[in-house]
Amino acid sequence: MxxxxxxxxxxxxxxxxxxxxxxxxxxxxxxxxxxxxxxxDVAEIGRYAAYNERLRALPRPARRIVLLGDSITEFWGDLQVLSPDGPQLINRGIFGQRTVQMLLRIQEDVIGLEPDAMVLTAGANDVRAFVGDAASAGEAARVRIGRNIASMTDIARAHGITMTIGSMTPVCDKPDAPQTLHRDPGKIREMNLWLEAFARERQFGYLDYFSALAGEDGLMQQAFTDDGLHPNPDGYQRMAEMLERSCVTQGG
Structure with a gap:
């Protein structure tokens, strides 16, 4: 020694x-x-703590689905309006979060609610470059996203939770919000190829939100966003149609 x-x-x-x-x-x-x-509380575990406690005190519904994510999920709002007579849809998105923060809070915001299924949509903040050009966050972000998503899905599967992966959504530039300066559209497409392959390999569901929102140039269609990053009501409607058609909400 x-x-x-x-x-x-x-x-x-x-x-x-x-x-x-x-x-x-x-x-x-x-x-x-x-x-x-x-x-x-770097993972913002306290954000939904009171809501989670109230949910656990109520009779459990026949089917419960948790959507875990960042602001793309959070800004979707009350998801139950998508399924008033169907499964209980719980929004557990938090603005600005990276995948590592979701990994830290998955026990409280997902596992503790004992859902039947989880939809995980993440990565938008991992690929954001704060220093340098947008492409500089590429490979490191892919490795980080892959590691954290694999860990989260392993945890969910160990608890008998059906997994669905949501693709990253596209971005575009607006006059006052040049999103492609911070998030490289090419890296988003590459990340989605990995996410789709990962979901297929693990036999998870996959929701291709990207294709529902992007134009032929691979950027978010202007009609579906007000800030170039988050879907607007029309954009969320396209995502909702995809979610409603998926087996995750149909009990498959």
Missing amino acids: SETGDRTGVDRASVHPLGQRSVAEVTLAEFATRWVMQVA
């Missing part, structure tokens, strides 16, 4: 997040990240 190694032979100084550096050597970004992790 080395002088710095522990009983497993690992040099803890080399793998510790801060190593042996002094406080002065720690960057502001590193400190901020660790401080937020220490004091904050």
Whole structure:
């Protein structure tokens, strides 16, 4: 064993997040990240906590479906209007979330509600580039999305929950919202190819929201969005038609 190694032979100084550096050597970004992790609910688990508690206290419906996602799901609003006499549809989308945050809250917002099925639509914020051009978030985002989605679906399947994957939705530019500066349309298409192949391999359902909303150029049709990123009522109607036709809402 080395002088710095522990009983497993690992040099803890080399793998510790801060190593042996002094406080002065720690960057502001590193400190901020660790401080937020220490004091904050980074996954926003508390967001739906009271609603989840109330749901668990009510008689369980014949069929319950949870839609987990980011703002694309959250802004869809009250999903029950899509199925007033059908399965209970529960919206568990949160604005701005990445797949890792959904993974952290899946126990509370999905598993704890004991649904029959889950529809997972995620990735829009993972592929967003905050620094550099839109394509710079490509490969790292694909690996991160793939790892987190695989983990979430494994957890769901272990609890007997039927899985459906929703594709990432397209983007387009608006005069005051140049979305393609931050999200590369080509990377979104590549990610959707992976998502579809993953769903097919795992024998999950797949909802191709992208094709329902995109034009021939691969961008969101202008009529289906007001900000270039989120569907507007007409866009959500196209998504709803696809969801209603799918086996997930039909009990298949």
